[in-house]
Amino acid sequence: MATIAVPLGAQAEQQEAETLRRPALTDYLRWSVDHKIIGVQYGVAAFIFFMVGGAMAMLIRLELWTPDLDVMVSGAAYNSLFTIHGTIMIFLFIIPMWAAFGNFVVPLQLGAKDMAFPWLNAFAFWLIPPAAVVVLLGYFVSPAEAGWTSYPPLSTLFSGDGQTLWALGAHLLGISSIMGSINFIVTIFNMRPPEMTIWRMPLLCWAVLATSIIAVMATPFLAGALTLLLLDRVAGTTFFDAAGGGDVLLWQNIFWFYSHPAVYIMVLPGMGVLSEVLSVHSRKPVFGYRMVGLSSMGIAFVGFTVWAHHMFTSLQPELRIPFMITTMIIAVPTGIKMFSWLGTIWGGKIRFTSAMLFALGFLSLFVIGGISGVMLAALPFDIHVHDTYFVVSHFHFVLFGGSVFAVYAALYHWFPKVTGRMMNERLGRIHFLFTYFGFLFTFFPMHVVGMLGMPRRVAVYVEAFQPWNQLISLAAFVLGFSSLIVIYNVIKSYYHGPIAGANPWRALTLEWQTTSPPPTMNFDDDPIPFEDPYGYGTEASAAYLDAVDEAFSGAAPAKGGGH
Amino acid sequence: MTSTVHRGQKPKLGVAEMRLKNNRLGMTIFQISWIMVFLAMIVVNWQLRFSYAEWPPAGVAPFDPLLPTAATLALLLSSFLVKRGLDALRAQRLGGFLTCWRGAMALGVAFMAIIVYEFASVSDAAMATQYGITMRLMTGFHFLHALAILAIIFRVYRGGAAGRYSGDAHDSWAVEGSAKLWYFVTLAWIMFYVVLYWIR
Numbered sequence: 001m002a003t004i005a006v007p008l009g010a011q012a013e014q015q016e017a018e019t020l021r022r023p024a025l026t027d028y029l030r031w032s033v034d035h036k037i038i039g040v041q042y043g044v045a046a047f048i049f050f051m052v053g054g055a056m057a058m059l060i061r062l063e064l065w066t067p068d069l070d071v072m073v074s075g076a077a078y079n080s081l082f083t084i085h086g087t088i089m090i091f092l093f094i095i096p097m098w099a100a101f102g103n104f105v106v107p108l109q110l111g112a113k114d115m116a117f118p119w120l121n122a123f124a125f126w127l128i129p130p131a132a133v134v135v136l137l138g139y140f141v142s143p144a145e146a147g148w149t150s151y152p153p154l155s156t157l158f159s160g161d162g163q164t165l166w167a168l169g170a171h172l173l174g175i176s177s178i179m180g181s182i183n184f185i186v187t188i189f190n191m192r193p194p195e196m197t198i199w200r201m202p203l204l205c206w207a208v209l210a211t212s213i214i215a216v217m218a219t220p221f222l223a224g225a226l227t228l229l230l231l232d233r234v235a236g237t238t239f240f241d242a243a244g245g246g247d248v249l250l251w252q253n254i255f256w257f258y259s260h261p262a263v264y265i266m267v268l269p270g271m272g273v274l275s276e277v278l279s280v281h282s283r284k285p286v287f288g289y290r291m292v293g294l295s296s297m298g299i300a301f302v303g304f305t306v307w308a309h310h311m312f313t314s315l316q317p318e319l320r321i322p323f324m325i326t327t328m329i330i331a332v333p334t335g336i337k338m339f340s341w342l343g344t345i346w347g348g349k350i351r352f353t354s355a356m357l358f359a360l361g362f363l364s365l366f367v368i369g370g371i372s373g374v375m376l377a378a379l380p381f382d383i384h385v386h387d388t389y390f391v392v393s394h395f396h397f398v399l400f401g402g403s404v405f406a407v408y409a410a411l412y413h414w415f416p417k418v419t420g421r422m423m424n425e426r427l428g429r430i431h432f433l434f435t436y437f438g439f440l441f442t443f444f445p446m447h448v449v450g451m452l453g454m455p456r457r458v459a460v461y462v463e464a465f466q467p468w469n470q471l472i473s474l475a476a477f478v479l480g481f482s483s484l485i486v487i488y489n490v491i492k493s494y495y496h497g498p499i500a501g502a503n504p505w506r507a508l509t510l511e512w513q514t515t516s517p518p519p520t521m522n523f524d525d526d527p528i529p530f531e532d533p534y535g536y537g538t539e540a541s542a543a544y545l546d547a548v549d550e551a552f553s554g555a556a557p558a559k560g561g562g563h
Numbered sequence: 564m565t566s567t568v569h570r571g572q573k574p575k576l577g578v579a580e581m582r583l584k585n586n587r588l589g590m591t592i593f594q595i596s597w598i599m600v601f602l603a604m605i606v607v608n609w610q611l612r613f614s615y616a617e618w619p620p621a622g623v624a625p626f627d628p629l630l631p632t633a634a635t636l637a638l639l640l641s642s643f644l645v646k647r648g649l650d651a652l653r654a655q656r657l658g659g660f661l662t663c664w665r666g667a668m669a670l671g672v673a674f675m676a677i678i679v680y681e682f683a684s685v686s687d688a689a690m691a692t693q694y695g696i697t698m699r700l701m702t703g704f705h706f707l708h709a710l711a712i713l714a715i716i717f718r719v720y721r722g723g724a725a726g727r728y729s730g731d732a733h734d735s736w737a738v739e740g741s742a743k744l745w746y747f748v749t750l751a752w753i754m755f756y757v758v759l760y761w762i763r
């Protein structure tokens with residue numbers, strides 16, 4: 001086997017000295033145009049919001065321990081609690097969290113030195129803290145009560161001034177999201193090395209590309225909807241007021257034209273992560289690479305045609321069936337991904353690392369969320385369970401069982417690259433067990449109470465549902481506790497984890513062909529991608545990986561692996 | 564060599580070329596993205612028409628398209644002059660660039676003056692219905708964009724007058740970029756113009 005040109009660097013001695021050239025912690029608190037710093041800034045900020053939103057979820061479950069109103073002072077207080085919970089989790093946690101991994105990993109996977117527009121990248125991040133302050137301030141001033149979907153007339157006639165601040169904050173977050181997405185698209189199209197055609201691009205990049213296309217096309221509709229809401233609230237217009245010739249359905253149409261595609265913004269990058277993690281940790285090529293890349297695009301495209309399934313009960317009857325059909329069609333590209341993942345791990349040399357466990361967790365939970373999604377797409381069933389806990393269960397299965405599990409898989413997978421140290425695998429497994437079973441027993445029983453007729457968004461419920469709710473609350477507290485384990489693990493591993501080396505997982509994508517953490521300009525030499533980003537199991541790939549190991553340390557990687 | 568790499572398939576771009584390529588693609592994506600807000604406003608206008616049996620609603624006089632048509636022509640001409648100016652700069656004729664952009668800005672101001680007049684003269688009867696409200700929403704929203712981008716055009720013009728830009732595309736991105744923003748304003752207005760004044 002001939003030698004392969006891989007980036008050689010002066011970093012070899014760094015590894016021997018076991019000193020990591022990591023940015024100082026204070027660098028993360030400053031304005032920086034380095035995509036790696038910005039990625040961590042996004043990630044830490046989003047995780048803090050995850051904890052805040054999670055604490056609110058704990059309060060919600062505490063309130064629902066008994067059928068009566070006991071923890072919250074009023075039903076209105078409960079309304080604002082779940083409103084801020086949903087808002088934080090969607091706008092401040094999951095969307096920025098994918099910007100974190102996209103920022104850190106995508107330029108590295110493309111062998112680029114940075115994003116296409118580094119300054120814009122930093123600006124997009126720094127819009128988030130003020131937006132968060134505005135949204136959270138609203139909660140303490142006079143909170144919004146209309147849920148994260150903010151349907152008028154609840155959001156126009158009943159909510160307090162917090163609703164206005166909510167809309168302003170969401171506006172800023174939308175602008176941040178558009179700017180970030182423009183950056184991703186340009187980076188992915190223009191900054192690939194000459195050897196990497198679009199069909200050799202890692203699947204995370206495909207997923208981020210599809211996500212960004214959705215974000216640039218759909219988020220302006222959110223901006224439009226929020227502008228109308230603000231005008232109705234402060235300028236006395238009547239866009240949503242039937243008495244003034246307005247129409248409440250106008251909000252639902254425009255809002256869901258953004259927000260349904262936005263659920264794919266929340267989960268598509270996770271699907272990209274899954275393709276990476278499953279392939280690397282089962283040492284097998286991705287099954288049906290092209291179809292997986294194209295199915296991301298398919299989801300992005302079909303995602304624009306399904307929004308009105310959120311309005312089945314308020315929509316003109318003749319429009320329901322077409323939207324039911326498009327909604328069912330979107331299960332096809334999603335199914336392609338599902339089968340690709342199963343085909344990828346089938347017969348693979350599976351290593352049950354924490355990253356792999358969370359990826360498998362995603363696989364098992366997302367399929368449940370997907371199936372309940374198809375059930376909800378069926379009109380007669382949807383009308384039966386409309387606004388019940390069945391719906392709550394469905395979207396937590398796709399957003400927590402899907403997205404959050406993928407976030408954890410990505411964390412365990414790329415933490416060594418970000419910090420240069422490995423996560424503690426034992427703690428990772430414990431974290432997985434608590435999260436998986438905590439999640440399952442929190443959200444699976446919600447299917448049952450939903451089918452039995454328990455409505456969502458109420459603090460007071462029929463006594464017969466109490467045993468179910470107590471089970472759910474207990475499991476939710478376990479789930480809440482589980483996130484403390486990962487925080488402990490991250491902090492402990494950041495200081496004391498084993499040195500990772502350049503490529504601890506023996507992965508073929510380019511982010512692993514540089515030191516951990518990478519130098520400021522990412523690569524000392526232009527890296528040469530392997531012919532197939534997932535070509536595991538061939539002699540050529542083993543030779544390539546050996547050459548990488550040799551180039552960066554000469555020492556064996558922290559964790560051995562096959563080829 | 565086991566790794567089939569194809570070095571030199573595409574020549575690797577220099578920093579300046581890459582920046583220009585990124586700027587151009589970024590601007591295109593921004594234009595496609597932000598035009599969606601204007602489309603959202605058109606959807607608003609379109610959906611609210613269904614609240615009424617006829618459009619404009621009974622008892623409301625339709626807007627007179629005469630002045631808005633003049634404004635639209637002014638804006639189109641302004642965009643054309645911006646393009647002419649950019650071409651002149653590319654051909655190293657700084658004087659031609661400055662003259663064209665002066666004319667473009669004058670026409671832009673004329674356009675905005677007419678729009679302000681139209682915005683102010685919506686009748687109370689129209690304002691009692693969505694016919695007037697959506698008109699003010701759309702023209703007002705567009706006006707803010709036109710104002711901001713005209714300010715950019717003015718700033719770039721001053722830079723041009725100070726001799727900041729050569730004809731080379733790599734160091735006159737500000738001229739090209741601001742021109743493209745002005746085309747965007749023009750396109751967005753034409754969509755609104757058709758919806759507001761011609762589709763009944």
